[in-house]
Amino acid sequence: MEFISICFLAFIFLMFISSVTFFLGVYFMVYDLVYFFEWEIFSINSTMMVSVLIFDWISLFFMSFVLFISALVIYYSKDYMAGELFLNRFIILVLLFVFSMMMLILSPNLISILLGWDGLGLVSYCLVIYYQNIKSFNAGMLTALSNRLGDVAFLMAIAWMLNYGSWNFLFYLDFMKQDLEMTVICGLVIFAAMTKSAQIPFSSWLPAAMAAPTPVSALVHSSTLVTAGVYLLIRFNNLFFETWMGQFLLLVSCLTMFMAGLGANFEFDLKKIIALSTLSQLGLMMAILSLGFFKLAFFHLLTHALFKALLFMCAGAIIHNMKNSQDIRDMGMFSIYMPFTISCLNIANLALCGFPFLAGFYSKDLILEMVLVSYMNLFIFFLFFFSTGLTVSYSFRLFYYLFVMDMNQSPMNILNDSSLVMSKSMVGLLIFAIIGGSMMNWLIFPFSFMICLTLPYKLSILFTCIIGGLLGYLGSFVSFFSLNKSLSFYFFSFFSSSMWFLPVLSTLGVSKIPLNMGFSLYKYIDQGWIEYFGVQHLFNYFIKLSKIFQFIQFNNLKIHLMLFCFWVLSLILVMLILIS
Numbered sequence: 001m002e003f004i005s006i007c008f009l010a011f012i013f014l015m016f017i018s019s020v021t022f023f024l025g026v027y028f029m030v031y032d033l034v035y036f037f038e039w040e041i042f043s044i045n046s047t048m049m050v051s052v053l054i055f056d057w058i059s060l061f062f063m064s065f066v067l068f069i070s071a072l073v074i075y076y077s078k079d080y081m082a083g084e085l086f087l088n089r090f091i092i093l094v095l096l097f098v099f100s101m102m103m104l105i106l107s108p109n110l111i112s113i114l115l116g117w118d119g120l121g122l123v124s125y126c127l128v129i130y131y132q133n134i135k136s137f138n139a140g141m142l143t144a145l146s147n148r149l150g151d152v153a154f155l156m157a158i159a160w161m162l163n164y165g166s167w168n169f170l171f172y173l174d175f176m177k178q179d180l181e182m183t184v185i186c187g188l189v190i191f192a193a194m195t196k197s198a199q200i201p202f203s204s205w206l207p208a209a210m211a212a213p214t215p216v217s218a219l220v221h222s223s224t225l226v227t228a229g230v231y232l233l234i235r236f237n238n239l240f241f242e243t244w245m246g247q248f249l250l251l252v253s254c255l256t257m258f259m260a261g262l263g264a265n266f267e268f269d270l271k272k273i274i275a276l277s278t279l280s281q282l283g284l285m286m287a288i289l290s291l292g293f294f295k296l297a298f299f300h301l302l303t304h305a306l307f308k309a310l311l312f313m314c315a316g317a318i319i320h321n322m323k324n325s326q327d328i329r330d331m332g333m334f335s336i337y338m339p340f341t342i343s344c345l346n347i348a349n350l351a352l353c354g355f356p357f358l359a360g361f362y363s364k365d366l367i368l369e370m371v372l373v374s375y376m377n378l379f380i381f382f383l384f385f386f387s388t389g390l391t392v393s394y395s396f397r398l399f400y401y402l403f404v405m406d407m408n409q410s411p412m413n414i415l416n417d418s419s420l421v422m423s424k425s426m427v428g429l430l431i432f433a434i435i436g437g438s439m440m441n442w443l444i445f446p447f448s449f450m451i452c453l454t455l456p457y458k459l460s461i462l463f464t465c466i467i468g469g470l471l472g473y474l475g476s477f478v479s480f481f482s483l484n485k486s487l488s489f490y491f492f493s494f495f496s497s498s499m500w501f502l503p504v505l506s507t508l509g510v511s512k513i514p515l516n517m518g519f520s521l522y523k524y525i526d527q528g529w530i531e532y533f534g535v536q537h538l539f540n541y542f543i544k545l546s547k548i549f550q551f552i553q554f555n556n557l558k559i560h561l562m563l564f565c566f567w568v569l570s571l572i573l574v575m576l577i578l579i580s
Contacts, residue, residue, distance in 0.1 A: 007074055018064045018067035021063045025064060028056055054108040059105050062223075063106070066305075077090065077091065079421035097123045099119070101225075105231065110169055117228065121148070128208075130213055142204065192229070197229030205506070206279050207503075210275050217274075221275060221278040222308040230282065233249075250376075251380070253290060257287060260276045260277070261276075265390060266497035270326045270327075274308070278308060291376075296366060299362075302436070303359040306429055306432045310430060314345035314348065317341045318334065328401040332402065347430060348433055353465060369453065388461070391468065
């Protein structure tokens with residue numbers, strides 16, 4: 001009962017706050033308002049420590065979406081985590097996670113952003129290792145250490161910002177654009193954002209973080225942790241636009257999008273397919289952001305949060321009914337057993353593909369049309385469109401495995417939509433996955449975009465989606481496997497499914513090789529040559545010398561006789577020399 005009371009209080013509070021912030025965001029956008037709230041913590045002589053919060057349409061819209069999804073996730077957890085002994089701990093961790101994200105969203109100051117940034121990393125580690133098994137511990141360590149690299153870059157950016165006299169970067173963006181030091185700060189911020197948003201070569205932690213409970217995945221991979229890097233770059237978008245750093249980010253993000261889309265077509269773990277889908281969409285956001293269209297990136301960030309959270313909730317309901325089996329080869333014919341859940345998943349999947357008039361269509365179609373009219377080379381153009389085709393391909397592949405294939409698990413399982421709490425949570429996101437795109441399109445842009453293109457260009461996006469969907473659907477047929485030549489090239493299949501060996505490089509590549517090299521250096525240099533010719537050699541020499549002195553210092557008659565004889569002989573020798 002205590003958990004239910006905490007859950008409902010948090011749910012009601014977050015829903016209320018999200019509704020208020022959404023309407024405030026509309027008001028701020030219409031009147032183009034930006035408010036700064038400063039709180040002076042203390043003042044010593046002329047030095048003041050001030051906490052600053054920024055309220056503009058970007059922060060308010062994003063905050064409303066995060067709070068809305070968090071409220072539904074907490075409500076969803078009431079049923080999904082019903083068998084958990086420490087439910088209060090789980091809810092408190094989720095609320096801490098949301099609070100850290102709020103800190104990051106509302107901060108125009110690098111120091112306070114770091115509090116939210118590190119809070120996200122710490123709480124995400126606690127949530128990833130929540131089930132406390134070896135797989136979870138390994139995934140949590142990979143997640144934490146990958147994000148620590150970005151934290152170090154962020155700390156260096158904070159140190160460099162001292163040159164400007166303040167950490168409120170929003171006040172200095174125009175000046176920093178004309179300054180050479182901007183390159184250093186911007187490079188460090190891009191590096192930090194790449195680690196948090198899992199761009200190549202830091203992509204391996206995002207699928208590994210699927211070891212967390214599914215409600216956490218719905219929150220983390222839709223609107224909080226992974227989108228923090230994109231949100232930070234939206235704030236810094238003026239600095240790297242039309243620079244070599246923007247071009248570098250464009251290449252990396254397009255390769256991430258391509259790699260994730262290719263890997264999802266070879267994956268059989270339901271949650272990992274959706275995680276790779278998130279990685280692909282993050283690459284798309286970063287790519288369009290590096291082209292200078294920050295409003296488009298933010299628009300896709302919001303629409304993606306809606307249908308991706310819905311996808312994870314539907315996947316969680318399926319896994320819950322399948323007695324924690326996540327292999328899609330065990331699933332099938334869900335349209336008979338779980339019609340409501342699978343309908344929600346299908347709508348979310350179609351929104352992800354960019355099906356006309358769903359949430360994803362308004363952002364993805366607009367992004368690809370802007371790519372068509374932008375100035376870029378053929379390679380980047382190919383990656384954009386081929387990755388879009390791969391997105392539709394793995395979505396239709398998932399559709400085939402869940403809808404068309406026969407159920408391959410034990411017939412003793414009772415599959416149904418009996419959970420009313422889960423269904424209510426999914427309905428809240430389902431509505432916005434349908435109408436959210438058109439609603440935000442009218443709100444964010446001052447007028448509806450109408451990009452005039454020739455007929456082949458206009459139809460190229462639709463043609464790409466149709467071809468990708470057909471390949472994904474037909475490639476999943478068992479009878480079609482005789483024509484599926486990808487399985488004949490084992491190395492290519494293994495290379496694609498293992499995310500271009502990034503998990504191996506991020507674990508064995510980072511741990512085994514440097515540790516073995518460090519052990520060899522320690523053994524042969526520190527304990528070898530340096531010991532022999534350095535301190536150890538001196539130590540042995542002084543030991544021998546001290547033994548000699550100790551032998552002399554003993555009051556021994558033999559020593560005194562030897563010394564007396566030596567003295568007499570020396571005196572006789574000197575006298576002989578003088579006489580001669």
